[in-house]
Amino acid sequence: MEKERVSKEITPQGQDFSQWYLDVVLKAEMADYGPVKGCMIIRPYGYAVWEHMQADMDRRIKETGHVNAYFPLFIPKSYLEKEKEHVAGFSPECAWVTIGGGEELEEPMAIRPTSEAMICSMYAKWVHSWRDLPVLINQWANIVRWEKVTRPFLRTTEFLWQEGHTLHATAQEAHEETLKMLLVYRDFCEEMLAMPVVWGQKSESEKFAGAHKTYAIEALMSDGKALQAGTSHDLGQHFSTAYEIEYLDKNQERARPWSTSWGTSTRLIGGLIMTHGDDAGLLLPPKVAPYQVVIVPIPPRKGDWSEAVLPRSREVMASLRRAGVRVHLDDRDNQQPGFKYADWEMRGVPLRLELGPKDIEKDQCVLVRRDTREKSFVPLAQTPARVRELLDAIQQNLLERARQYLAEHTTQARSWDDFKAVMADRRGFLLAGWCGDAACEASIKEETKATIRVQPLDREPVPGSCIRCGRPSPAEVYFAQAY
């Protein structure tokens, strides 16, 4: 009964996927709406997920030789205007500060929509010699982009991210850095979020404003739409020229460095939700779950649960904590076990541990997996080891499931009619030829809402003909409708 009451509050995916998403975000207390449109509050449960993601990503960024720094939130207008394509790309979504301390400012300041302008201006001051290269700096920060249509985590006016900004002595080194970080992102998504991705290069129309080349990882959500999950930009010498970064090379000649930038954001949380969630709610991979296990003590029919059930539950909790498991004991005495089961299922806790008077008699507990609903009885002494095994198995199973979904929803478009039919129905990634003409790309988008996600680097180029116009195509590209 109570189980039904909880799940009824979440719209089934098949009925309305976007409503399902919003229901999950709000009911699982991942986020809430703030007073300013498009600005979300990341609630403690959602923020804990972010903290686990952030800690692991930060480790990977540092392991690849980068260091963290922090740059100002306000960017003077004249700084932003130095790179023409960049400012043209970002102006429409900039928020400007024009008054400070009650007085109109001499120069308006943008609230950072990204930090190339600020960081490159500082690099111009810091870099003088070939000995100063490479510069490998990352920043964790908040970003503001004035979005018209917003959705929690996926597209918000303010969001959290990391942005790497590097300088290199050669074009080759910058190119290698760009791809290195793209693969760091790919591995992070697979290993932590159990979210497989395809990866490759963006077309001209989809590349970052001011970039030489943009690369991206793209994940496939369970409604068949793609989500850009991280980008890495080879900026060439565009920014070092615009911001006048110059140094003396080994021959004492003036040279310009090559730069890159790369970022991932709280958007990944949206990807996580839409990759694994189901009609019961959220389903979190153990590696980022705030609670990997929730203990639900079952009170005796007669008598007091504080006599045996609660003390034993606390012992089990302590033994799991010692084993490095993130565990929560649900000792709310105003809710029935059935309500708690559904509640934690909805919040996506990977493993539930039930402990009742009969279990205590048998010196065992019940473990229930969120992903398969599989139930097992485990002797209490073996519980920590068994829990660790199951958490690993769940993490692995989620990745396998998502990989299978990605494989099943990545198909070859045989003809333009076939392309349109797939995009109108099950969607997913469609591999198809493209002549390279932006007009074809635009007309495909117009008719099917599908865009070129990436020109793949994870498979050999297959020459053929353009799916739209029939002219020669140097390689197949991934098309999808996207968030």
Ligand SMILES: [Zn+2]
């Ligand atoms: Zn074409």
